[in-house]
Amino acid sequence: MRKTLSVMAVAFGLLWASSAQAGQGMLQIKGSDTLINLVQKLAESFMEENPGEYIAVTGGGSGTGIAALMNGKCDIANASRLMKAKEVAQASDQGINAKRVVIAMDGLSVITNPNNPIAQLTIDQIGQIFRGEVTNWSEVGGDNVSITLYGRQSNSGTFVFFRDAVLKGDYSQKMNRMNGNAQIVEGVKQDISSIGYVGVGYVKDATGLTILRVAANANGDYASPLNSDDVKSGKYPISRPLNQYINGSPTGAVKKFLEYELGYTGQKVVEEEGFFPIPAEYEEFNTKAGL
Amino acid sequence: MSIQILSPRITVVKPWISLAVKEKLIHGFFFLNGILSVIVLLGIFALLVFTSIPAFQEINVGSFLFGLEWNPTSYVKEQYGIIPMLVSTFMVTLGALVIAVPLGIGTAAYLSDVASPRVREIAKPIVEILAGIPSVVIGFLGIVLVGPILAKVFGTHNGLNALNGSVLLAVMALPTIVSISEDAISNVPKSYDQASLALGASKWQTVIKVKIPAALSGIIAACMLGMGRAVGETMTVLMATGCAPAMPESFLGPVRTLTSSIAIELGEVAYNTTHYYALFALGLVLFIMTFLVNMTSDIILHKYEKVNR
Numbered sequence: 001m002r003k004t005l006s007v008m009a010v011a012f013g014l015l016w017a018s019s020a021q022a023g024q025g026m027l028q029i030k031g032s033d034t035l036i037n038l039v040q041k042l043a044e045s046f047m048e049e050n051p052g053e054y055i056a057v058t059g060g061g062s063g064t065g066i067a068a069l070m071n072g073k074c075d076i077a078n079a080s081r082l083m084k085a086k087e088v089a090q091a092s093d094q095g096i097n098a099k100r101v102v103i104a105m106d107g108l109s110v111i112t113n114p115n116n117p118i119a120q121l122t123i124d125q126i127g128q129i130f131r132g133e134v135t136n137w138s139e140v141g142g143d144n145v146s147i148t149l150y151g152r153q154s155n156s157g158t159f160v161f162f163r164d165a166v167l168k169g170d171y172s173q174k175m176n177r178m179n180g181n182a183q184i185v186e187g188v189k190q191d192i193s194s195i196g197y198v199g200v201g202y203v204k205d206a207t208g209l210t211i212l213r214v215a216a217n218a219n220g221d222y223a224s225p226l227n228s229d230d231v232k233s234g235k236y237p238i239s240r241p242l243n244q245y246i247n248g249s250p251t252g253a254v255k256k257f258l259e260y261e262l263g264y265t266g267q268k269v270v271e272e273e274g275f276f277p278i279p280a281e282y283e284e285f286n287t288k289a290g291l
Numbered sequence: 292m293s294i295q296i297l298s299p300r301i302t303v304v305k306p307w308i309s310l311a312v313k314e315k316l317i318h319g320f321f322f323l324n325g326i327l328s329v330i331v332l333l334g335i336f337a338l339l340v341f342t343s344i345p346a347f348q349e350i351n352v353g354s355f356l357f358g359l360e361w362n363p364t365s366y367v368k369e370q371y372g373i374i375p376m377l378v379s380t381f382m383v384t385l386g387a388l389v390i391a392v393p394l395g396i397g398t399a400a401y402l403s404d405v406a407s408p409r410v411r412e413i414a415k416p417i418v419e420i421l422a423g424i425p426s427v428v429i430g431f432l433g434i435v436l437v438g439p440i441l442a443k444v445f446g447t448h449n450g451l452n453a454l455n456g457s458v459l460l461a462v463m464a465l466p467t468i469v470s471i472s473e474d475a476i477s478n479v480p481k482s483y484d485q486a487s488l489a490l491g492a493s494k495w496q497t498v499i500k501v502k503i504p505a506a507l508s509g510i511i512a513a514c515m516l517g518m519g520r521a522v523g524e525t526m527t528v529l530m531a532t533g534c535a536p537a538m539p540e541s542f543l544g545p546v547r548t549l550t551s552s553i554a555i556e557l558g559e560v561a562y563n564t565t566h567y568y569a570l571f572a573l574g575l576v577l578f579i580m581t582f583l584v585n586m587t588s589d590i591i592l593h594k595y596e597k598v599n600r
Contacts, residue, residue: 060558061558061559063558063559064558064559066559067558067559067560067561070561071562086561087561090561145448146448148448148449149535153534153555153556154363154364154555154556154559155555155556155558155559160364163366164366167366168366169366169367170362170365170366170367172537173360173362173535173536173537173538174535174537174545175535176451176533176534176535176545177533177534177535177536177547177555178534179529179530179534183434183530186434186435187449187451190438190439190442190449191442191448191449192448193448193449194448194449
């Protein structure tokens with residue numbers, strides 16, 4: 001009896017120790033679904049170059065990642081939007097000093113079904129469509145087909161960014177709330193009446209989609225999110241930085257990984273994944289954040 | 292210390308407790324096990340109530356219960372009306388029952404009375420395995436298979452609608468309904484069959500007019516369990532129904548159930564905000580709904596049993 005008990009105790013002890021160790025050595029990254037594929041690739045190549053470092057990347061949406069950072073459940077939060085003032089205050093209440101690092105640029109792409117003749121829209125028109133003010137494609141010069149909206153759920157940073165930057169109002173209550181970028185792409189591919197928005201990394205190699213050219217206003221030039229110069233220069237009007245939030249100045253494994261992401265190899269991976277490298281202004285910004 | 296007490300030598304020489312006490316302890320242990328689920332249930336109910344209450348410091352109870360718009364993360368003004376979600380949940384559940392109940396009872400009657408023993412032995416476990424398919428997988432099927440088919444059949448642009456959710460939930464509720472109904476029909480005493488057949492009734496008449504009515508309590512219980520599954524299912528409806536928060540217009544339009552709203556929003560909500568408490572209030576509404584379903588089924592069952600005697 002005594003022997004069994006002691007053996008069990010030792011076994012439990014070992015289990016405890018090993019699990020505690022795994023928890024400590026593993027870098028936890030959580031958040032944006034727009035960023036998840038990119039950061040997973042970055043983590044993979046980082047781990048290849050640095051044996052002994054372990055990184056776990058999970059999704060759930062920017063809001064989910066930021067909430068996890070606030071609650072101390074992850075080391076890095078991926079966010080395709082900025083933290084709201086409310087969230088920053090809440091984080092500091094919990095003793096978390098959230099710092100932002102920009103790791104890539106995204107041309108947020110507006111996509112439609114290839115059987116829809118529309119190839120370009122202005123920001124105003126896109127806003128009207130997603131606010132539910134324009135409900136038929138004929139109103140923007142297309143066929144007489146009612147419009148079906150595909151958007152993200154409210155825990156998505158893309159949902160918030162698109163609303164604040166393009167709609168400047170509420171989404172139509174009739175917009176389908178899809179569970180991730182890939183589902184929007186699938187939905188738009190199957191639905192002739194569809195319009196949706198996703199990060200450019202999700203459509204770069206996709207077939208069976210029209211990626212709309214977008215102009216800031218009716219007289220402006222239409223530009224495509226696939227053109228990296230237009231995204232970097234801001235000629236494509238819905239470009240945005242993709243961010244990671246960390247707690248305090250970067251140290252240890254977090255710093256090592258961030259430096260890798262921002263370095264030459266990391267930015268190469270960014271391009272391979274269909275996003276764009278960070279422009280000079282954000283490089284400066286990152287330097288100020290301690291990188 | 293406790294290791295020494297457990298050593299057999301000591302127990303033999305001097306029992307550390309008398310038999311009567313031991314008996315009482317064992318009795319107490321089983322009693323505790325028995326009431327554990329009651330305690331858990333009361334605990335969950337209390338938690339839901341107490342976490343919901345703060346929501347109503349800012350939300351008017353009337354506008355919560357009768358409001359037609361749910362938009363807690365609005366750009367303009369937060370709205371906390373649950374009616375569209377209640378209607379959505381009701382539609383999807385009702386649709387699932389309309390599909391699953393006739394199909395389920397039919398399958399059960401076939402398995403118990405028509406199928407040869409060999410077919411039954413193979414078919415029943417297969418139906419039960421259906422219950423083990425994860426709900427994400429069913430939801431995925433809804434997106435890539437059921438949705439496009441429904442879109443073609445009904446000539447809509449896409450298949451992300453209440454009907455899709457109903458079909459999928461019906462598939463998920465079927466194993467429960469079939470399995471329990473089949474047990475109930477099989478358990479009807481043989482003398483009922485024999486009496487009916489002896490009076491000249493056909494096999495069809497016997498099944499429909501004698502066996503199914505005699506097994507009705509079990510069949511109703513089966514349907515209620517299936518309904519419980521449909522009301523509470525989250526992932527499938529989240530993936531397949533479009534989740535637009537607007538008031539549903541028809542079975543061919545998108546809907547957003549109570550469960551999917553909680554699942555979507557609880558992940559990102561900031562702790563201890565009105566939105567956070569409002570989601571618990573949604574949970575409370577869901578809890579009360581399933582409670583009412585179960586209670587109603589219980590009452591029906593008891594009434595029926597009395598009449599049957």
